[in-house]
Amino acid sequence: MTDELRGLLRESAEAHQPDRARMLARVERGTARTGTARRSRDRERTRALSWPRIVLATLATAGTLTASALMVVDVDVDAVHDPDPPRSPSAVGRAVPPTAAGSRTxxxxxxxxxxxxxxxxxxxxxxxxxxxxxxxxxxxxxxxxxxxxxxxxxxxxxxxxxxxxxxxxxxxxxxxxxxxxxxxxxxxxxxxxxxxxxxxxxxxxxxxxxxxxxxxxxxxxxxxxxxxxxxxxx
The missing domain is CATH 2.60.40.690 (Alpha-macroglobulin, receptor-binding domain)
Structure with a gap:
């Protein structure tokens, strides 16, 4: 490289001044985008974690209601099908018409x-x-x-x-x-x-x-x- 070319490069480097304000703005925009993305990911993660809890809570509530309903149904069925009270022995003179086909002599x-x-x-x-x-x-x-x-x-x-x-x-x-x-x-x-x-x-x-x-x-x-x-x- 000639002495003339070295001189030109040195002059060009010394003449260049970086725009600090523009660089800071670019960094802030990048940080903002990163924070937004992180917050979005956090919300998605929270939503993903919350969904099973909601489902489990719903199922638990439904199970409780179902069990209660079954208990009510069971009680009602028992009430409807309550066995007949014991019948007394044959009483003299009861009005039960006999049948010739079913004789008992x-x-x-x-x-x-x-x-x-x-x-x-x-x-x-x-x-x-x-x-x-x-x-x-x-x-x-x-x-x-x-x-x-x-x-x-x-x-x-x-x-x-x-x-x-x-x-x-x-x-x-x-x-x-x-x-x-x-x-x-x-x-x-x-x-x-x-x-x-x-x-x-x-x-x-x-x-x-x-x-x-x-x-x-x-x-x-x-x-x-x-x-x-x-x-x-x-």
Whole structure:
């Protein structure tokens, strides 16, 4: 390099003066942009960190509400489906119509049989309920139900026990002519065979007794055991 070229470069370097104000402004702008970017990143980070907390809090609240709702539903269901109270044992004289198809002719000391009396004819009939008591009875209800086929009409009744020992009713109920003998309080029926009979007219010709039924409810013996039998007619 020549001495002349060195001189020119030196003069040029000495003549150059940096613009400090412009440089400071550039630095401040860069710092501002950096701070803004940092703050933006911080907000994004905070938002990212807060979101799981919000979700967890929401789920926890929803879970609490759901559990509460389930508890309420469970209580309501229990209230609606509360089991029935215990039922008392069979009571003498309960109004439960027997069915011939579901006959039960023996129960403990109690037995029974139903039959159409052989002296019945084409205009009139008698239905007999034969009671067999293995022990004395302290309570007794005998019910005879005659289906109201054509022409059926009450013409009387009888029993082998004293009439004064029983309250008697004979009436039409639910399509049947119903005879009911109820042993009076303080009276007893001894062990043995006893007959209760209902008599009635009917339309001319043979009458079908397939829908006729009987039922007997009793209390037997010193233990006062309840017993019940029922059935139909041959």
């Amino acid at each position: 023996e129960d403990g000391p109690l037995g029974a049989d139903g039959s159409v009396d052989p002296h019945s004819n084409a205009y009139w009939a008698q239905s007999n309920v034969t009671l067999k008591a293995g022990e004395p009875l302290t309570a007794l209800v005998v019910e005879l139900r005659i289906a109201l086929t054509e022409g059926v009409k009450d013409t009387g009744n009888w029993r082998t026990r004293p009439a004064a020992d029983f309250d008697l009713s004979a009436r039409q109920e639910g399509g049947f002519l119903v005879y009911r003998w109820t042993l009076k309080p303080g009276r007893t029926v001894p062990a043995g065979v006893h007959v209760f009979a209902g008599q009635y007219d009917h339309a001319t010709g043979g009458r079908d007794a397939k829908d006729d039924t009987y039922r007997i409810d009793a209390t037997a013996g010193a233990a006062e055991r309840g017993a019940a039998v029922w059935g139909g007619f041959a």
